[in-house]
Amino acid sequence: MTSSAAPASLEVSGLAFAYPDGHQALFGVDLTVGRGERVALLGPNGAGKTTLVLHLNGILTGGAGSVKVAGLPVEKRNLAEIRRRVGIVFQDPDDQLFMPTVREDVAFGPAASGMRGAELEARVHKALERVGMAEYADRPPHHLSFGQRRRVAVATVLAMEPEILVLDEPSSNLDPASRRELADILRALDVTVLMVTHDLPYALELCSRSVILSGGTIAADGKTADVLADDELMRTHRLELPFGFDPRAAAAKA
Numbered sequence: 490m491t492s493s494a495a496p497a498s499l500e501v502s503g504l505a506f507a508y509p510d511g512h513q514a515l516f517g518v519d520l521t522v523g524r525g526e527r528v529a530l531l532g533p534n535g536a537g538k539t540t541l542v543l544h545l546n547g548i549l550t551g552g553a554g555s556v557k558v559a560g561l562p563v564e565k566r567n568l569a570e571i572r573r574r575v576g577i578v579f580q581d582p583d584d585q586l587f588m589p590t591v592r593e594d595v596a597f598g599p600a601a602s603g604m605r606g607a608e609l610e611a612r613v614h615k616a617l618e619r620v621g622m623a624e625y626a627d628r629p630p631h632h633l634s635f636g637q638r639r640r641v642a643v644a645t646v647l648a649m650e651p652e653i654l655v656l657d658e659p660s661s662n663l664d665p666a667s668r669r670e671l672a673d674i675l676r677a678l679d680v681t682v683l684m685v686t687h688d689l690p691y692a693l694e695l696c697s698r699s700v701i702l703s704g705g706t707i708a709a710d711g712k713t714a715d716v717l718a719d720d721e722l723m724r725t726h727r728l729e730l731p732f733g734f735d736p737r738a739a740a741a742k743a
């Protein structure tokens with residue numbers, strides 16, 4: 490990288506972390522995600538994926554190594570700015586939606602950062618448009634379907650115009666049509682994406698690059714079709730494709 494190039498969206502270096510009970514969940518993780526990349530973070534249960542994600546916006550701190558978001562270190566003194574830059578969409582949209590209307594939920598983050606008036610209104614409208622939910626702005630979130638609530642949860646994060654969008658199991662509990670609609674929405678975004686998922690076809694559909702985290706270390710990092718087609722790698726890390734799914738053929742068709 491030349492000195493004039495923009496810093497990567499995410500640079501994790503040598504990140505190691507043990508929980509207070511002594512359980513070591515990460516052992517020296519290195520991961521760089523360039524601006525505009527969409528990367529799937531795969532791995533079996535207990536691999537350390539959530540632990541890694543919780544370090545990206547400083548919910549967890551205190552381990553060894555470093556995390557930088559667009560060049561800014563994730564440290565206590567920077568947390569307000571880091572939380573603006575790292576948008577995490579959790580698996581359950583109801584963890585993120587708590588206001589009386591969709592509009593107020595999407596406005597909450599930018600308003601908390603001091604945005605007001607027409608600028609705030611425009612920001613909210615743009616975020617809702619990006620997820621195809623502008624016409625639902627005045628609805629209470631609990632009157633929406635699960636898939637619609639997930640899209641609004643994505644909008645609450647997009648409204649902060651984050652450097653990186655982190656999605657935890659974005660396809661979970663979605664019917665096939667909602668799953669496809671969300672994929673179209675995510676593909677159309679011009680934002681860096683890190684997607685944690687057990688849904689391997691969805692990873693292939695959305696992310697050209699996949700990283701396997703297993704036992705707290707990075708076990709593979711490459712083109713998604715190549716990672717998924719490596720039977721031994723997949724078996725070793727307890728990753729299973731749906732019966733009959735051929736990742737190379739699916740990638741060629743996409």
Ligand SMILES: Nc1ncnc2c1ncn2[C@@H]1O[C@H](COP(=O)(O)OP(=O)(O)OP(=O)(O)O)[C@@H](O)[C@H]1O
Pocket residue numbers: 508509510512513514532533534535536537538539540541
């Ligand atoms: N608060 C905690 N205290 C102690 N150990 C924890 C804590 N949270 C998670 N762990 C342990 O750390 C390891 C990594 O957990 P983590 O939740 O990061 O895995 P994961 O890859 O996100 O798993 P999953 O796919 O099941 O969500 C696991 O062994 C887990 O039991």
